[in-house]
Amino acid sequence: xxxxxxxxxxxxxxxxxxxxxxxxxxxxxxxxxxxxxxxxxxxxxxxxxxxxxxxxxxxxxxxxxxxxxxxxxxxxxxxxxxxxxxxxxxxxxxxxxxxxxxxxxxxxxxxxxxxxxxxxxxxxxxxxxxxxxxxxxxxxxxxxxxxxxxxxxxxxxxxxxxxxxxxxxxxxxxxxxxxxxxxxxxxxxxxxxxxxxxxxxxxxxxxxxxxxxxxxxxxxxxxxxxxxxxxxxxxxxxxxxxxxxxxxxxxxxxxxxxxxxxxxxxxxxxxxxxxxxxxxxxxxxxxxxxxxxxxxxxxxxxxxxxxxxxxxxxxxxxxxxxxxxxxxxxxxxxxxxxxxxxxxxxxxxxxxxxxxxxxxxxxxxxxxxxxxxxxxxxxxxxxxxxxxxxxxxxxxxxxxxxxxxxxxxxxxxxxxxxxxxxxxxxxxxxxxxxxxxxxxxxxxxxxxxxxxxxxxxxxxxxxxxxxxxxxxxxxxxxxxxxxxxxxxxxxxxxxxxxxxxxxxxxxxxxxxxxxxxxxxxxxxxxxxxxxxxxxxxxxxxxxxxxxxxxxxxxxxxxxxxxxxxxxxxxxxxxxxxxxxxxxxxxxxxxxxxxxxxxxxxxxxxxxxxxxxxxxxxxxxxxxxxxxxxxxxxxxxxxxxxxxxxxxxxxxxxxxxxxxxxxxxxxxxxxxxxx
Amino acid sequence: xxxxxxxxxxxxxxxxxxxxxxxxxxxxxxxxxxxxxxxxxxxxxxxxxxxxxxxxxxxxxxxxxxxxxxxxxxxxxxxxxxxxxxxxxxxxxxxxxxxxxxxxxxxxxxxxxxxxxxxxxxxxxxxxxxxxxxxxxxxxxxxxxxxxxxxxxxx
Numbered sequence: 001x002x003x004x005x006x007x008x009x010x011x012x013x014x015x016x017x018x019x020x021x022x023x024x025x026x027x028x029x030x031x032x033x034x035x036x037x038x039x040x041x042x043x044x045x046x047x048x049x050x051x052x053x054x055x056x057x058x059x060x061x062x063x064x065x066x067x068x069x070x071x072x073x074x075x076x077x078x079x080x081x082x083x084x085x086x087x088x089x090x091x092x093x094x095x096x097x098x099x100x101x102x103x104x105x106x107x108x109x110x111x112x113x114x115x116x117x118x119x120x121x122x123x124x125x126x127x128x129x130x131x132x133x134x135x136x137x138x139x140x141x142x143x144x145x146x147x148x149x150x151x152x153x154x155x156x157x158x159x160x161x162x163x164x165x166x167x168x169x170x171x172x173x174x175x176x177x178x179x180x181x182x183x184x185x186x187x188x189x190x191x192x193x194x195x196x197x198x199x200x201x202x203x204x205x206x207x208x209x210x211x212x213x214x215x216x217x218x219x220x221x222x223x224x225x226x227x228x229x230x231x232x233x234x235x236x237x238x239x240x241x242x243x244x245x246x247x248x249x250x251x252x253x254x255x256x257x258x259x260x261x262x263x264x265x266x267x268x269x270x271x272x273x274x275x276x277x278x279x280x281x282x283x284x285x286x287x288x289x290x291x292x293x294x295x296x297x298x299x300x301x302x303x304x305x306x307x308x309x310x311x312x313x314x315x316x317x318x319x320x321x322x323x324x325x326x327x328x329x330x331x332x333x334x335x336x337x338x339x340x341x342x343x344x345x346x347x348x349x350x351x352x353x354x355x356x357x358x359x360x361x362x363x364x365x366x367x368x369x370x371x372x373x374x375x376x377x378x379x380x381x382x383x384x385x386x387x388x389x390x391x392x393x394x395x396x397x398x399x400x401x402x403x404x405x406x407x408x409x410x411x412x413x414x415x416x417x418x419x420x421x422x423x424x425x426x427x428x429x430x431x432x433x434x435x436x437x438x439x440x441x442x443x444x445x446x447x448x449x450x451x452x453x454x455x456x457x458x459x460x461x462x463x464x465x466x467x468x469x470x471x472x473x474x475x476x477x478x479x480x481x482x483x484x485x486x487x488x489x490x491x492x493x494x495x496x497x498x499x500x501x502x503x504x505x506x507x508x509x510x511x512x513x514x515x516x517x518x519x520x521x522x523x524x525x526x527x528x529x530x531x532x533x534x535x536x537x538x539x540x541x542x543x544x545x546x547x548x549x550x551x552x553x554x555x556x557x558x559x560x561x562x563x564x565x566x567x568x569x570x571x572x573x574x575x576x577x578x579x580x581x582x583x584x585x586x587x588x589x590x591x592x593x594x595x596x597x598x599x600x601x602x603x604x605x606x607x608x609x610x611x612x613x614x615x616x617x618x619x620x621x622x623x624x625x626x627x628x629x630x631x632x633x634x635x636x637x638x639x640x641x642x643x644x645x646x647x648x649x650x651x652x653x654x655x656x657x658x659x660x661x662x663x664x665x666x667x668x669x670x671x672x673x674x
Numbered sequence: 675x676x677x678x679x680x681x682x683x684x685x686x687x688x689x690x691x692x693x694x695x696x697x698x699x700x701x702x703x704x705x706x707x708x709x710x711x712x713x714x715x716x717x718x719x720x721x722x723x724x725x726x727x728x729x730x731x732x733x734x735x736x737x738x739x740x741x742x743x744x745x746x747x748x749x750x751x752x753x754x755x756x757x758x759x760x761x762x763x764x765x766x767x768x769x770x771x772x773x774x775x776x777x778x779x780x781x782x783x784x785x786x787x788x789x790x791x792x793x794x795x796x797x798x799x800x801x802x803x804x805x806x807x808x809x810x811x812x813x814x815x816x817x818x819x820x821x822x823x824x825x826x827x828x829x
Binding site for chain 2: 037039040041042044045048049052110111112132133135136239
């Protein structure tokens with residue numbers, strides 16, 4: 001029956017399209033796949049392979065045609081597989097569009113297995129990255145991406161629903177934060193995911209109301225409308241209901257507005273006098289370049305960030321506030337959920353960092369946090385945050401430091417190429433990871449590229465992730481910073497993280513063990529990538545937990561702790577570095593973020609197969625002075641400990657004594673999987 | 675005849691013309707698509723012609739656009755890889771290396787190698803498929819004749 005068979009005209013763009021009737025009852029058989037590749041030979045082979053997997057295949061020789069097909073049949077496909085190098089449109093662009101418009105899992109493939117390209121895939125939000133020639137085995141498992149994505153969507157949905165109840169409340173309390181975070185998370189994810197393509201905002205908005213997932217994408221436009229409405233009403237008098245009316249956006253609910261308002265308020269508070277708008281605007285600008293990739297990454301609130309620009313402050317504030325509350329949430333959510341969740345959780349912790357950072361003005365490279373003064377920086381951070389997660393803030397901070405490219409990573413938070421990263425990362429850690437890339441977990445680690453960017457250490461060695469899914473943005477992050485976000489290696493978890501990456505295929509566990517020192521943290525995640533992502537997540541969670549604990553313990557370490565989270569998160573990592581100061585407060589966050597990041601990391605890891613543990617791992621090793629106790633805390637998380645310690649160490653270098661304030665303890669308790 | 679087909683096929687592997695990817699293609703071949711491999715190979719050769727022509731043209735233009743050459747070659751290499759054309763792939767990689775360092779002479783020379791390997795493989799595969807066809811048809815016939823005999827016997 002395959003209509004596709006006829007259209008397989010390899011050279012033409014025709015694509016047989018199947019009606020969307022195909023159900024996934026006999027899942028995975030009947031999975032509706034759209035394959036896009038300009039090479040007719042490859043296309044034919046892929047088609048045959050997929051048919052042999054009993055999937056329903058539609059082939060397409062050109063990206064434009066593919067987009068049209070997707071647009072015309074909104075629910076007609078479950079997953080998209082696309083080549084990277086195509087004559088009429090860059091594969092990554094297609095990836096972005098699909099992610100924004102249709103929110104489908106996209107798998108990239110190419111004969112090119114260089115790190116940078118794989119990284120790009122990750123940052124752009126690909127679920128997976130396959131190296132050509134593609135083997136049958138690789139295609140057999142693509143259904144997991146669909147499932148994972150759906151799972152995340154449901155989670156978001158639930159979170160949003162529960163979160164909306166609390167609307168309008170100021171979150172100072174943890175409870176509020178919790179709600180906030182959940183709804184924020186969803187919104188953030190969505191935002192970050194869509195942020196990349198602002199032009200598609202319109203579609204997004206409509207879609208969000210009609211789609212089964214109640215996610216709201218806070219695109220730049222949308223946010224601008226929001227801000228306008230708020231300003232009209234007066235920030236003190238702005239209530240969700242009125243804002244909603246003023247905005248007059250179909251499909252937007254009061255809950256969405258309320259949660260967004262919370263974030264916004266925090267952000268404003270955070271700014272304390274900084275011209276919010278200015279930030280926002282500038283933020284958006286620079287972000288685009290960097291963020292683009294990130295946002296796609298995680299579906300994080302990147303958009304939120306970008307749009308609000310101001311968010312950084314807000315996010316920070318909210319994050320902090322929420323951090324406590326959120327942390328608990330996050331931990332719960334972070335790991336298992338799709339990357340996005342993780343990201344989200346990270347954000348919170350990161351947020352804290354950010355705040356701290358901001359106060360601290362690190363002379364060092366990043367000061368993203370400090371960044372607020374730097375408009376650009378803060379914006380970036382904000383962007384980062386957004387994209388990364390609701391937390392976004394932390395990311396943002398990180399980003400600002402690292403510069404635009406970081407934003408992409410948002411999660412990665414590369415920001416500081418230098419050691420700062422570690423410190424600073426603290427803030428970001430949270431953010432980074434979630435990027436698991438917005439897209440449905442890239443379960444297939446990309447063999448080649450690893451995100452080395454993260455370079456947690458001062459060395460800023462680019463961590464090479466083997467993340468299949470989204471290689472892109474992550475890498476970019478670290479680059480800008482100079483620091484390498486050990487994104488890959490979320491030091492915490494996989495100490496060996498970095499090294500493990502190289503091992504690529506090793507499971508997270510292995511990585512963790514090996515890493516323990518290296519705080520590579522990330523690696524484990526990546527490995528997981530190869531394996532079932534689910535497994536990884538678990539590992540990750542554990543690790544995260546471990547890491548978080550540790551943070552509270554060390555006051556000094558805190559700084560490091562931050563790092564770990566960031567490490568995991570990737571971008572967050574960078575923030576740790578920078579944040580020397582952040583650490584103190586963010587330590588908790590860091591811990592938190594680390595935990596979350598760990599969780600995310602796993603997700604991420606799963607996707608990525610870190611091939612090089614490079615830099616990220618380094619961070620861990622360097623720093624971990626305090627890790628010692630951590631180890632005791634979580635024996636299984638040794639890896640994490642190392643990460644933590646590494647992070648901590650790094651932080652120590654750059655940081656000032658951190659104060660653990662906030663709810664770190666709280667967090668620990670909650671987060672501990674114990 | 676069957677033995678000849680098998681021999682030809684194995685020789686291709688032994689001599690390094692084909693790699694595991696070709697095996698993947700063979701695995702995809704079944705009763706519903708009995709000539710899948712041949713179909714794909716034909717597809718490759720048809721499509722690769724235009725890529726080769728494109729490289730020829732680009733090589734003639736001065737100054738040499740190495741980036742473009744690399745890009746086209748990347749596509750060509752990807753295609754070759756997907757059918758398991760091992761030697762061709764190797765030459766492609768070499769060509770790309772020359773591109774990276776901007777070695778014009780090297781590129782031109784290497785491109786000749788690429789074309790040679792490309793053509794050589796084509797001949798060998800054509801040869802193989804011919805034999806394969808004969809074998810395939812013979813098999814079908816023999817199975818058909820079996821049926822026929824049974825039928826007539828039954829009568």
